[in-house]
Amino acid sequence: MPIHHYAPALLPCKLCGEGFDHHQAATDPALTTCPTCGQTVTRIGIQTSHTPKLLHPLSVSEAKNLGFTVFKKTSAGEFERQ
Template identity: 45%
Template sequence: MPVYTYRCESCGLQFDHTQKFSDPPLTECPECGEPVRKVYQPVGIVFKGSGFYATDHRSPSGNGKSRSESKSTEKSASDSSSSSESKD
């Protein structure tokens, strides 16, 4: 079950409460009985593996080709230019 953090608007008390997703949110402070609001916490994310940046970002040249496509294109272009030079 998730743990939600609440903060009282009047006394400033901040507390955690374990609730089901289907439970209604708390509305009263356990100390003073005044209204409370949910506090949204940042989510902890851990990236593992080769990662988004290394594999899924745009290519530096911006032409939309992946690294492997651009390398094979460069290689075939250099092969064709060297073969045409040797025939002359």
């Protein structure tokens, strides 16, 4: 489910600061009022991609699985692709 980013009309909002994120389907109508403080809000963006939350440093194999190119610093001070 995409994350919709909203910003209150009056910044900063005492309750929701400079904005808040709201999980809702892309087809749902955008919020018009802040569910926390009730003031008018504007949708400022939608984040649809899922960014994996990294709880620990990636191992080389995990990084490769995620499509990263892994480089290892060699003793000669150069970087070698693994």
